[in-house]
Amino acid sequence: MNGLRAVIEEEIRERGPIPFSGYMESCLYHPQFGYYSRSAEQFGKAGDFYTSSDVHAVFGRLLVRQFDEMWQALGSPDHIVIKELGAGRGLFAQDVMDWAEKKSPDFLRALQYELVEQSPALRQRIAATLQRRFESGQVTFGSLEQSDDCPVIVFANEFFDAIPVEVVSASGSLRIDARDGRFVESWAATSPEESEYLDRYSAPPEQGERLEVGLQSQELMSTAIGFERGFVVVVDYGYTRQEQLAGRHRGTIKAIRRHAVSGSPYEAPGEQDITADVNFTALEAAVEQQGFRAEKLVTQSQFLMGIGEDTQFADAFEDCRLPQERAKVALQLKHLVTPAGMGESFHVLVASKGVAEEKTASLSGLSFGKRNLRARS
Numbered sequence: 001m002n003g004l005r006a007v008i009e010e011e012i013r014e015r016g017p018i019p020f021s022g023y024m025e026s027c028l029y030h031p032q033f034g035y036y037s038r039s040a041e042q043f044g045k046a047g048d049f050y051t052s053s054d055v056h057a058v059f060g061r062l063l064v065r066q067f068d069e070m071w072q073a074l075g076s077p078d079h080i081v082i083k084e085l086g087a088g089r090g091l092f093a094q095d096v097m098d099w100a101e102k103k104s105p106d107f108l109r110a111l112q113y114e115l116v117e118q119s120p121a122l123r124q125r126i127a128a129t130l131q132r133r134f135e136s137g138q139v140t141f142g143s144l145e146q147s148d149d150c151p152v153i154v155f156a157n158e159f160f161d162a163i164p165v166e167v168v169s170a171s172g173s174l175r176i177d178a179r180d181g182r183f184v185e186s187w188a189a190t191s192p193e194e195s196e197y198l199d200r201y202s203a204p205p206e207q208g209e210r211l212e213v214g215l216q217s218q219e220l221m222s223t224a225i226g227f228e229r230g231f232v233v234v235v236d237y238g239y240t241r242q243e244q245l246a247g248r249h250r251g252t253i254k255a256i257r258r259h260a261v262s263g264s265p266y267e268a269p270g271e272q273d274i275t276a277d278v279n280f281t282a283l284e285a286a287v288e289q290q291g292f293r294a295e296k297l298v299t300q301s302q303f304l305m306g307i308g309e310d311t312q313f314a315d316a317f318e319d320c321r322l323p324q325e326r327a328k329v330a331l332q333l334k335h336l337v338t339p340a341g342m343g344e345s346f347h348v349l350v351a352s353k354g355v356a357e358e359k360t361a362s363l364s365g366l367s368f369g370k371r372n373l374r375a376r377s
């Protein structure tokens, strides 16, 4: 029998039916059997999914340009922390450090890079990948909480889609029970917090549909941004309340295995990924409650095009010697920016605190299309 199934059934026997968030938490993060705890082989071609850092180093390279601009917008302080939430295998951090060393040495001198990653298997992987950087002390493992008072850039790529959610329908809030070796669903009364979340950031569920409530993401975000000056950059697939009201993204839980959506989150617990699209309206509210100013949401395409357009993506092609290499990189870049790839389904939330409004607004990632217009007018 699947080890995690036995653990969850035991928990249900002791405590009664569990909320969906508890089920998702065990499936992804149980210390022994959880999907992210077991090994580091979930990512990339041989695994279950690709993230932008798996596609090409250009994602990290472009972000270096953006982080450098953010550091300058903060007045080029002597110390700045990048705190990466859910760092996975550490590929993004590696790309950022390598590229900053090459292209942004002044920014690199000020930089302390903190990786927040809870999976022991992934932490081991990160420590091996970034060994030299750990030895120099410039890269460390960090926690969500803020440890000193220098400016911070919180960065999260595909982090919030992996945070457990509640599932709510017109019948109430989902509970998972176990009967005859199977998980079965039942419904409990919706809590006041869940109802308030739906009222403010989502919509009332109609008959037969299920919506997600990301209370845990709200809490994680609030904990991660307890600083006075800096930025938040969240990249993920997701939606706004407006889109939900227009009938889209109403029920987005997916179980993913070997690059395909699997039938049910209750199959093979711990052996498949479970995700929910990110509610950006709720995340915006969480940052605003901490005194941040959230900028208008942009697509990953607009964001990366804004950063790369000035140099015609020279960062991507820099190491290519042969035409075939250029062609391959062009395809990878296309995947990151076009609607058929990740360009339109992924969005980027940028928020700032203690930074002049016009400095944030003129960041290249938020200026796609605007600079050409300005230059022409």
Ligand SMILES: C[S@@+](CC[C@H](N)C(=O)[O-])C[C@H]1O[C@@H](n2cnc3c(N)ncnc32)[C@H](O)[C@@H]1O
Residues within 6 Å of the ligand: 036, 043, 051, 052, 053, 054, 085, 086, 087, 088, 089, 116, 117, 118, 119, 122, 156, 157, 158, 159, 162, 163
């Ligand atoms: C979908 S993966 C994305 C990894 C990486 N950002 C990337 O783009 O390749 C989500 C990551 O968040 C981590 N994670 C989830 N909840 C966390 C928490 N509360 N604290 C730290 N890491 C967490 C998971 O272990 C996993 O590595």
